[in-house]
Amino acid sequence: SQQGEEDPQALSIQEGENATMNCSYKTSINNLQWYRQNSGRGLVHLILIRSNEREKHSGRLRVTLDTSKKSSSLLITASRAADTASYFCATDEDFGNEKLTFGTGTRLTIIP
Amino acid sequence: NAGVTQTPKFRVLKTGQSMTLLCAQDMNHEYMYWYRQDPGMGLRLIHYSVGEGTTAKGEVPDGYNVSRLKKQNFLLGLESAAPSQTSVYFCASSDSTFQRVANGYTFGSGTRLTVV
Numbered sequence: 269s270q271q272g273e274e275d276p277q278a279l280s281i282q283e284g285e286n287a288t289m290n291c292s293y294k295t296s297i298n299n300l301q302w303y304r305q306n307s308g309r310g311l312v313h314l315i316l317i318r319s320n321e322r323e324k325h326s327g328r329l330r331v332t333l334d335t336s337k338k339s340s341s342l343l344i345t346a347s348r349a350a351d352t353a354s355y356f357c358a359t360d361e362d363f364g365n366e367k368l369t370f371g372t373g374t375r376l377t378i379i380p
Numbered sequence: 381n382a383g384v385t386q387t388p389k390f391r392v393l394k395t396g397q398s399m400t401l402l403c404a405q406d407m408n409h410e411y412m413y414w415y416r417q418d419p420g421m422g423l424r425l426i427h428y429s430v431g432e433g434t435t436a437k438g439e440v441p442d443g444y445n446v447s448r449l450k451k452q453n454f455l456l457g458l459e460s461a462a463p464s465q466t467s468v469y470f471c472a473s474s475d476s477t478f479q480r481v482a483n484g485y486t487f488g489s490g491t492r493l494t495v496v
Contacts, residue, residue, distance in 0.1 A: 301484050310384075310470055311423075313484030356422065358484075367413065367438065368485065372422035 273371055274357060280377040287344045289374040291357030292337075298360045300333055300340050301368065305354045314355075315342075344376075352378045382406050386471050386488035393461040393495045401456040401491050403471030411474045412454035413485070414438075414446065416467040423470065429454055461495045468492050 275290045291300070299318045303311040317324045317333045317340065324331045330343040344351055354375050358368040384405045393399055403412065410431050415423040415438075425438030429448040443465060445457045454473075458465060472485040 303484070308490075310487030310489045311472075311485070312487070316484060367425055367428055369425070369439075370415070370423040372420060 274355070274374040276374060277372070278375040278377070280379060281347060282379050283347055283349055285347055287347050287351070287376055287378075289342045289355050289376070291340045291342070291371055293340075293357070293359050293371075294338065295359075295361050297335070300331075301358045301360070302329075302331060302340075302342050303356045303358060303370075305356065305373070307353070311356060347376075347378045349378050349380050352376060384471055384473055384486050384488035386469075386491050388491060389489070390492050391494070393458070393493065395461060395463060395495060397461050398457070398459050399461065399493075400458075401469055401471075401493075403454045403456070403473075403488060405452055405454075405471075405473040405486070407473065407475070407486065408451070409473035409475050409486070410451075412448065413472045413474075414444070414454065414456045415470045415472065416440065416465075417470060417490075418467050426456065426469075458493075461493075463495045466493060466495045 273292050281287050297319055299316055301316045302314045304314055305311045315326045315329050315331050317331045328345045333340045354373045356370050356373045358370045387402045413428040414426040417423050424440045426444050427438050427446040429435045432451040435446045447455045469491045471488040474485045
């Protein structure tokens with residue numbers, strides 16, 4: 269079964285608005301990562317947050333992590349048409365386990 | 381610097397045929413992975429390797445075999461293709477555990493396989 273479940277499955281917003289996606293997971297983690305996938309392409313690593321961190325920023329991206337609720341959120345501020353893509357969370361469940369488990373993704377569409 | 385290269389990009393197979401998907405990385409990464417992506421299912425791990433000569437099963441290994449004879453290459457084989465293996469296959473690689481935690485995975489652009 270999937271470790272991460274993203275919510276919502278699909279999101280459409282106007283250009284310039286903020287987009288928020290959520291990820292829930294089931295087991296204890298070492299870190300959580302977010303990836304972007306443009307249509308027909310491979311995934312690209314965006315940002316990583318460790319289990320002892322609560323918030324992290326990278327450019328227009330803001331990630332939060334609540335380990336007590338086993339959830340994370342990805343906020344994209346001032347969205348652009350180029351942000352249209354699918355976004356996946358991935359959990360690193362156990363340090364040394366050597367693999368990531370991906371969620372089902374959120375499809376984000378930015379309307380110009 | 382090509383990163384992770386997958387070949388072929390597209391393939392149509394008949395049920396029962398066999399084929400091999402090739403993944404090559406030029407970053408000297410230790411770890412390599414094969415995932416399949418299906419609508420509504422996200423990415424599911426098929427097999428992975430933590431170093432040359434090693435392989436391990438992932439979440440959905442049945443019907444697939446892998447080999448890592450050289451550090452830079454990770455091959456995924458389908459011995460007898462079935463329609464249920466119609467999917468998009470992604471290869472990924474990462475550096476040592478410490479680097480992987482810092483930089484995440486590097487993905488190839490995918491192989492779209494259709495089994496008829």
